[in-house]
Amino acid sequence: MSALVPGRMTKLVERCRREVEEGRVPGCQVAIGFEGEIVLFEAFGDLTTDHRLHTYSAVKPTVSLTVLELAADGLLDLDAPVAAVLPGFATNGKDTITISQVLLHAGGFPHAPIGIAEFADRPARLARYERWRTTWEPGSAFEYHASAGHWVLADCITEVTGRPHGDVVTERVMTPAGCSRWLAIPEDEQDDIAEVVSVGEAPDLDALARQFGIDELPFSEVTDDALLAFNDPGIRAAGHPGGGGIASAAEMAQWYQAVMHDDGTMLRPAVKIDALRVVRQNHPDWLGVPANRTHVFTIGGDDGQALMRGYGHTTGPDTFGHGGAKGQRAWADPATGISLGFMTHGLDRDDLVTARRGAGISSAAGALTTPLD
Numbered sequence: 001m002s003a004l005v006p007g008r009m010t011k012l013v014e015r016c017r018r019e020v021e022e023g024r025v026p027g028c029q030v031a032i033g034f035e036g037e038i039v040l041f042e043a044f045g046d047l048t049t050d051h052r053l054h055t056y057s058a059v060k061p062t063v064s065l066t067v068l069e070l071a072a073d074g075l076l077d078l079d080a081p082v083a084a085v086l087p088g089f090a091t092n093g094k095d096t097i098t099i100s101q102v103l104l105h106a107g108g109f110p111h112a113p114i115g116i117a118e119f120a121d122r123p124a125r126l127a128r129y130e131r132w133r134t135t136w137e138p139g140s141a142f143e144y145h146a147s148a149g150h151w152v153l154a155d156c157i158t159e160v161t162g163r164p165h166g167d168v169v170t171e172r173v174m175t176p177a178g179c180s181r182w183l184a185i186p187e188d189e190q191d192d193i194a195e196v197v198s199v200g201e202a203p204d205l206d207a208l209a210r211q212f213g214i215d216e217l218p219f220s221e222v223t224d225d226a227l228l229a230f231n232d233p234g235i236r237a238a239g240h241p242g243g244g245g246i247a248s249a250a251e252m253a254q255w256y257q258a259v260m261h262d263d264g265t266m267l268r269p270a271v272k273i274d275a276l277r278v279v280r281q282n283h284p285d286w287l288g289v290p291a292n293r294t295h296v297f298t299i300g301g302d303d304g305q306a307l308m309r310g311y312g313h314t315t316g317p318d319t320f321g322h323g324g325a326k327g328q329r330a331w332a333d334p335a336t337g338i339s340l341g342f343m344t345h346g347l348d349r350d351d352l353v354t355a356r357r358g359a360g361i362s363s364a365a366g367a368l369t370t371p372l373d
Helices: 006-021 057-072 099-103 122-131 148-161 165-177 205-212 224-231 233-238 249-261 269-276 351-366
Strands: 002-004 027-034 037-045 053-056 197-199 245-247 329-333 338-344 346-348 369-371
Touching: 002 006, 006 027, 006 037, 006 351, 027 249, 037 249, 053 057, 053 224, 053 338, 057 099, 057 148, 057 165, 057 245, 057 249, 057 269, 099 148, 122 148, 148 165, 165 249, 197 224, 224 233, 224 346, 245 249, 249 269, 249 329, 249 338, 329 351, 338 351, 346 351
Parallel strands: 197 346
Antiparallel strands: 002 369, 027 037, 027 338, 053 245, 329 338
8 A cells, every 4th residue: 555745746746847947848747647546637838738749659558458459359369470460561571570579579670661651541551561671580689669560560450350440449448448549639639739849959979978888879760850740630640559649648647547457347357467567578678778578568677777668766666658759758656556647749859858857757756655554
């Protein structure tokens, strides 16, 4: 059992407000869930609590959980090749890549290209998959598949259900959680979405070297231009399954409460255990830190590397979650019952700044409770 400590909540709010007051972001939202309820939801700067924001990759778990639920229904086999569902995927040596490997960012096609024009054109995507090649042996490594992997998962969802992936995700894991639709928002329902803007300066390479011992960031298609493109109403409506989520911080915190406290209403017990407990991916990331991933979430772990996985100094080893580009944070800690949603529409050009912000806010959120005797 745990109880909230009011003074610590004040410190969290002050920490978030400082991001705006010191000019690092134009606006942000923070929300805390506890015992199944939202106990804090505040907005700062040019945002209100009525705004929805871009989650970026923090939407990925909703798609992955849907895949696990469909597998539990017998509609998908996680250990079967993707090509058993999408036959065109079998080209260029991709015939053995399994759905499980795609979920675990072990598919070997982390930077496979997909164009904006294909976001809303499924036949074009399927044709694109046929041209993709791997860059390393599937299953042999971890390299974050920012876009390609979850497009494949989304098309597997559509293939076995006959319905748009955004509809299936909403029905399976959003509505039962008491949350709104996060993917594929119709253009006439986007008036409350805050546009993203670039802020800050380019990374300080000397600071990067001091902090991580590296001279440059690895290649990624998650560029500033790619992130800003999500301001386009058509892209929002397409429902990018790896980065196109739209939600408030409160919805993020509420969804994690629903997952953490689910008693079988939303998820089968075996699916929940797989998603929250069974670490299946521990190859190192680009910084040499074991990925510590289940099929759905990144787990904080007890190896002293939780901070490097997007959590804080104070979160427990079973903390599960998934962040998004430029500092979006979403997680839940079963040890305390706390869930966090932190969102901003200011996309800092320096990822070191966003990493420090995320660590500070997660640490403040992780310290909100004290055990009861």
